[in-house]
Amino acid sequence: MLYPKEKYLESEEFPFAAFPYPTLPERVMNPHTHDFIELVYVADGFGEHLYKGHSYPISKGDIFVIPPDVEHDYRVIGTAPLKVYNILFISSFLEAELQALSKVSSFMNFFYVEPFLRQKADFESHLKLSLPEAQEVQLRLERIIEEFDHKALGYRISIKALLIELLVWLSRCYEERLVQTWFRPEHSGIRELCAFLELHYAEPFQLEEICQMCGMSKTSFTHKFKQTIGKTFTEYRNEVRIQASLKWLRETDEPVIRVAERVGVGDVSYYNKLFKQQIGMPPREFRHKYRSGNPRAAAPY
Template structure:
């Protein structure tokens, strides 16, 4: 590898590495859409959209065709790229590469956070003349590695806590009806739960409050439409449940950390998404949200 940091995007169908290989740098594989099988040393992982695989240095690995159109990004970096970190900090950053389980599966409320980091990395990496390019890519990579480390730890801890059956029903309902005007009290009543108990249960089992969840579902869909359709921003706002374009723009920026037009420009610069792409999406960490008692 000529540089200490690289990022590459690709899409295709039935594509697989022609042979097993290994290299002296770290690799992070993120799947936007489709499915793959990924062999690392003596284990094969099933990788679906919204999942990351971590391959450490000098491990023999190979992707295997999953039989569907897939879109992915691969991030490579060397020890030199993160050599300012030492001891516990370095151990934490590289913990995902050292784990017995190398895959991180992101739910629908986490994927956009990682995807936005990846798109920002690509945007920065593609402009070789930009001041502070390497430093900015490093800060984005650190955010991704920290998130993955925490996610792996949380996943291991949460494995002993089954999803509450009522909250599972609520999530299914919200996923199908997020474009409607929903309130926490209204949904709680629909499922015969007191608003106070509903709020506590929802937060406990999802990690998000109700209003935050609905907004992120909407913005996730808006990002998908920005990637896959030629529709105008104001049209997309209405399609995902916002009657006020200013409200939509504000929520989009809170969640995606950029405006809808900035997001569309960043997606276009990646060069892999088209209007018929079957891309995946999710959502990032929370910002400020409105009262859960107001219609969203």
């Protein structure tokens, strides 16, 4: 299905739209393309992004760009809505500004490279915001949406200025991910650790080993990790492990205890507890409801 710009953008003279969009668990799946650019920020919830025939996990803090003519859609994981912010526009909307920004490599990398590569070697091409960055980007998006909703005098000029400022700010965030000699190396190390955990979530690393990997004391590490990521190391690793287990539940017949072991949780009771906390239902119910080949799985969750 094609979502045309004539239906979703304000007008031919001002080809732009901005709004928050809660994707509900009951929403019928609708893979689609569009003839405009879509900037998406995930403000809350868990889900999967279906992009070019592949499925990628998304959660709070993910921000990415979907170019025109690419089929995609979302699934909600759990019982809570997946809350996203959408900014829609066509390239000519900021033609001169985009041409200037295209000379900045970090902008080009963020703006045109598929961001969900955290399971591959070049995982850094996605943009996962830290807690302070997520708070900042949400404030910026809400200002843009407020201007678009109220349409006060000069709102079009204001929206363009705010959008350009947002894109420049995001390109700087992306560039910081690429700079190895950052002024706050401990924060860079923690982000690299998170990417490492997304690849090696099943490994039984102890907290002391992790602290050594980052070159920090346990006290310093726990403080910096919570400050940078917005949750404790254990909370983050448990979230990654539960997200990784969804694929095994949907696509295999392996017992839940074996799935738990595959993602690094040796105690199946603890795994069941974590799963229900994050997803809102036990793993067996999730498997029955959403496993591959189940007709009910055609609806996003």
